[in-house]
Every structure is written in C-alpha cells, then in structure tokens.
Amino acid sequence: QVQLVQSGAEVKRPGASVKVSCRASGYTLTDYYIQWVRQAPGQGLEWMGWINPNSGETNYAQKFQGRVTMTRDTSISTAYMELRRLRPDDTAVFYCCRGGIATPVYYYYGMDVWGQGTTVTVSS
C-alpha cells in the first residue's frame, strides 16, 4: 500500500542538527511533492516547505529559511529534511507528507499520505 515511513525519534542538544528521512513505498516518489509539517507538543500544525523529488526544487517557509534543507535520493525513494541550529522550541513531531502532483506542473490538493511522524527533542 501507499505509505511514507520515517526515521526514528531523535534527541539533540541545542545548536545541533537533525536529519529526518522519509521513505516512500507503493508509489513513485518522483510523481508527487513531499511536504514537511511539524507539530510542537500540544500545539497545531506548521508547514515547513516542500521538495519536488523529480527536480530537487524546494520551497521553504520564510521562518525556516537558512536553517532547513530538504533533499531526496530517488534511487532509494527517500526524502530528507535537515534542520540546523536546533533550539528547545524546535522540539516537535515532524511529518513528511505526500502533497501535490509533480508533473506536468505542481498541483496541490492537500496532503493525502502522511508519515508516522518523527519526534525530535531538543534539550540540554
């Protein structure tokens, strides 16, 4: 079945970096955009950006510009999100989501497949 499987929970010190992976199965990674969304404990959802796995093009929320990098490795159907210079308020569950058809042009219709989430805890 169509699914996104994310890497496991991480505990990081302030100032460190984290890289979360998201492996797609049941569909071709390059056919759909991957969106990243985070959710702080007890809080709502926050969109971080997307990557077009077909071209590698990215679009980041201004809030994360300079700290986030989204990449992909199509040979293993995996997308990645790296967040640098972590702060305690980055503690959250990070989700990768399938969101938007990649070809011939970007057509977003919501995030229809979600990974299970990766908990990132930032604490000294």
Added chain:
Amino acid sequence: DIQMTQSPSTLSASVGDRVTITCRASQSFSSWLAWYQQKPGKAPKLLIYKTSSLESGVPSRFSGSGSGTDFTLTISSLQPDDFATYYCQQYYSYPYTFGQGTKLEIK
C-alpha cells in the same frame, strides 16, 4: 502570511448531532482550502480539499463549503469515530498556513 482562525476552539456534541466548524482567513481567496482530522498520537488525515471536494474513502457525512474569507466543515451526523481535532489549511499563498484546530469532544 494568511492567518487562519478556527471557531470554536472546542466543541462538545453528541452522537447523531450535526456540527459545523468555521475557518476564517485574514484575506480573501478562492477554493484553496483543505480540512484534516487528527486523533491523539496519530498523523492528520485529509478529509476535504479545494473547499468542498471529498477525499477518497472519506464518509459522505463530511462536507465543506465557503469562499472568500469564510469556510466551513460540516459533519451531518456525528459518529463515535469523529471525535478528534480538526484543522483547516489554506494553500492559496505561501507559507501554507493552518488554523489552530478545533477539538470535537463528546458531550
């Protein structure tokens, strides 16, 4: 950024009730709105996209409507499985933004 404000923040209702959740945008846009359902400890689930299009597999008791700055999610007859938190999301402009959520509780 477009701010999305949901009301109410919490809603108490009973099985069989008809409920409506509202999402108000800080600026007007057409159609580019989605609704998600999230249960504790789980990833959100897409219910509706483009304001009123029902995602495949979602029960027909869910419906969406609206335009401009005001959008609604309606559940025609609440079922036990519907008690959850609901989020709206605009995708008219970047950054995509979500409402703060509406928690639907059992009365």
